[in-house]
Amino acid sequence: MAPMSRALLIGATIAAPATVLLCAPLLGSSPLDLGRALGGIGDPGCSDARVLFDIRVPRVLAGLLVGGCLSLAGAALQALTRNGLASEYTLGVAGGAALGAVTALRLGLAGSVLGLPFSSVAALAGAGLVAVVVLGWARRASLDPGGLLLAGVTVGLLCSAGILLVQYVSDATQSHLVVRWLMGGLDVVGYGSILGVLPFAVSGVLLVGLHAAELDQILQGDEVAEARGVAVRAVRPAVLAGVALLSAAAVSIAGPVGFVGLIVPHTVRLLAGVDHRRLAPLCFVWGGVFLAACDAVARTVLAPAEIPVGVLTALLGGPFFLWVLASRRRRVAAF
Amino acid sequence: MIGVESVGFGYEGRRLFDGVSFRVDAGEALAILGPNGAGKTTLLRILAGILRPATGIVRVDGRDVHGMTPVDRALRVAYVPQGVDPTVPFTVFETVLMGRYAHLRGRWEREADREAARRAIATMGLDRVVDRPMARLSGGERQRTMIAAALAQEAPVLLMDEPTTSLDLRARWETLGLLERLRVEEARTLVVVTHDIDLAARSCGRVLLLGAPGGGGARSAEQPPGAIEGPASEVLVPGRLGAAYGVCIRAVDVPGEPVPLFVARRSECAGDDRRSDSVGAEGSPWRR
Numbered sequence: 001m002a003p004m005s006r007a008l009l010i011g012a013t014i015a016a017p018a019t020v021l022l023c024a025p026l027l028g029s030s031p032l033d034l035g036r037a038l039g040g041i042g043d044p045g046c047s048d049a050r051v052l053f054d055i056r057v058p059r060v061l062a063g064l065l066v067g068g069c070l071s072l073a074g075a076a077l078q079a080l081t082r083n084g085l086a087s088e089y090t091l092g093v094a095g096g097a098a099l100g101a102v103t104a105l106r107l108g109l110a111g112s113v114l115g116l117p118f119s120s121v122a123a124l125a126g127a128g129l130v131a132v133v134v135l136g137w138a139r140r141a142s143l144d145p146g147g148l149l150l151a152g153v154t155v156g157l158l159c160s161a162g163i164l165l166v167q168y169v170s171d172a173t174q175s176h177l178v179v180r181w182l183m184g185g186l187d188v189v190g191y192g193s194i195l196g197v198l199p200f201a202v203s204g205v206l207l208v209g210l211h212a213a214e215l216d217q218i219l220q221g222d223e224v225a226e227a228r229g230v231a232v233r234a235v236r237p238a239v240l241a242g243v244a245l246l247s248a249a250a251v252s253i254a255g256p257v258g259f260v261g262l263i264v265p266h267t268v269r270l271l272a273g274v275d276h277r278r279l280a281p282l283c284f285v286w287g288g289v290f291l292a293a294c295d296a297v298a299r300t301v302l303a304p305a306e307i308p309v310g311v312l313t314a315l316l317g318g319p320f321f322l323w324v325l326a327s328r329r330r331r332v333a334a335f
Numbered sequence: 336m337i338g339v340e341s342v343g344f345g346y347e348g349r350r351l352f353d354g355v356s357f358r359v360d361a362g363e364a365l366a367i368l369g370p371n372g373a374g375k376t377t378l379l380r381i382l383a384g385i386l387r388p389a390t391g392i393v394r395v396d397g398r399d400v401h402g403m404t405p406v407d408r409a410l411r412v413a414y415v416p417q418g419v420d421p422t423v424p425f426t427v428f429e430t431v432l433m434g435r436y437a438h439l440r441g442r443w444e445r446e447a448d449r450e451a452a453r454r455a456i457a458t459m460g461l462d463r464v465v466d467r468p469m470a471r472l473s474g475g476e477r478q479r480t481m482i483a484a485a486l487a488q489e490a491p492v493l494l495m496d497e498p499t500t501s502l503d504l505r506a507r508w509e510t511l512g513l514l515e516r517l518r519v520e521e522a523r524t525l526v527v528v529t530h531d532i533d534l535a536a537r538s539c540g541r542v543l544l545l546g547a548p549g550g551g552g553a554r555s556a557e558q559p560p561g562a563i564e565g566p567a568s569e570v571l572v573p574g575r576l577g578a579a580y581g582v583c584i585r586a587v588d589v590p591g592e593p594v595p596l597f598v599a600r601r602s603e604c605a606g607d608d609r610r611s612d613s614v615g616a617e618g619s620p621w622r623r
Binding site: 082212216217220221223226227269274277 | 437
């Protein structure tokens with residue numbers, strides 16, 4: 001990359017999340033007086049301050065975190081499977097996380113395990129199980145990339161069926177909760193739920209980020225990577241665990257928000273190249289910016305009504321996915 | 336130096352080879368020849384440390400290859416697999432630079448790594464395509480890029496799986512020259528799997544012929560085919576090649592050429608037909 005465009009990219013990567021964090025909280029379905037809000041920071045009775053700092057700021061932060069996790073998980077899966085169509089959704093990992101979280105919701109388990117929210121732990125269990133089943137089995141059966149996607153979609157559908165079953169045996173209130181959650185949204189969060197999944201997100205980011213150079217090698221084929229000195233048999237499960245952690249963190253906050261893991265990695269790859277040591281941090285930042293910006297749009301475009309952000313990312317992501325599918329013959333840039 | 340001691344391997348009950356032993360010193364080249372399915376690539380992957388042998392041991396500089404960490408191993412043994420995935424999304428330079436993985440101290444390559452990559456690219460004559468994506472290379476350029484990446488790895492032992500398969504006549508000839516340079520000037524240890532008998536005869540002093548009928552009997556499940564190892568002029572003889580490949584082979588001496596031309600014949604071998612013919616040179620060491 002030319003030094004000029006490189007500086008531009010680095011600058012934009014710092015400026016964009018800062019801009020989103022400063023501007024997005026000001027947007028919303030009800031107008032907000034910024035002066036009054038800033039004046040009432042410590043005042044529990046000041047409604048403008050409470051809306052800004054207790055609802056909108058954590059919501060934007062959640063968008064940045066969830067988007068980053070989804071995008072990074074997608075990039076890692078695309079490298080591990082050497083398939084540009086892979087993502088936590090097409091491989092069923094996010095479906096597993098959703099089934100885990102919905103089951104926890106149905107059972108009304110609001111408690112915590114070792115200080116971590118139970119729904120997140122259940123989501124991690126679901127995501128991990130699917131990751132092991134789909135990718136482990138695919139390797140054993142030496143499935144080609146097409147077969148792997150088929151297996152992932154199948155497991156994803158199984159998870160959807162499981163979610164429907166859980167919903168069917170729920171009463172009306174729980175069922176409504178599940179439906180709303182399944183639409184994907186960032187509207188139910190406070191700082192608590194962000195802090196709750198932070199251990200998942202941080203360990204997932206580390207597991208993927210620290211293996212960035214290895215992902216480049218694996219992209220050339222396991223045999224080449226092995227010959228270059230990569231411990232492929234240790235790296236694959238570690239990155240996969242990272243993907244499960246990232247998916248669980250994202251899904252347990254926001255529900256199944258689709259397509260972020262496809263749109264963002266592909267776009268960043270077109271701009272900055274494939275080197276995962278660059279790609280991983282860029283994907284994390286821009287994934288967050290993308291989701292937080294989508295969320296800002298989702299809650300203003302039909303104001304005072306809000307559309308779930310998952311609906312918006314799907315509306316954007318569906319056509320994008322088709323474009324990736326169609327451009328696979330020109331795999332040079334998008335692989 | 337790479338030493339192989341009574342190595343055996345098989346897939347699901349079918350024994351591929353057993354008791355294979357040889358030693359290749361620095362500045363020597365060994366060609367592994369044999370029919371399809373004889374286990375040439377499998378043996379090479381065992382030498383590379385990617386596959387564990389069922390029996391036996393592979394040593395590089397006296398140390399067990401399969402007991403080393405992957406990085407330790409990669410610093411000693413480089414491996415060029417056969418057939419590169421044409422869709423890898425990297426440029427030639429990036430691909431060659433990735434050969435430096437085992438040398439990385441920290442997250443990023445240093446100037447010394449980029450320098451090694453540039454040297455390898457120049458050695459393989461890839462300067463014109465250095466910034467081109469792998470997907471837009473010809474098969475031969477792609478093959479040479481993978482060899483360049485293995486050179487950048489700077490391991491004393493270099494293993495190559497069919498390095499001349501997708502090369503045109505001229506590129507093949509250049510690769511033969513490269514093997515010679517690596518062996519003589521850089522004193523590397525070369526092990527080359529190939530179907531190219533001419534390459535084995537010209538560039539490799541020693542040959543391992545897999546799939547030769549073992550112990551004088553026909554192939555069977557219990558008795559895996561044997562392996563013959565020795566100087567090229569002793570192993571590359573019509574009788575042994577013919578028996579391994581199951582065709583009739585004649586060696587034809589060509590005037591002015593240091594090695595004979597090996598031709599396969601369609602017709603059944605008559606008893607005395609496994610001998611070599613001559614159209615010129617007298618006293619060739621290749622005839623048996």
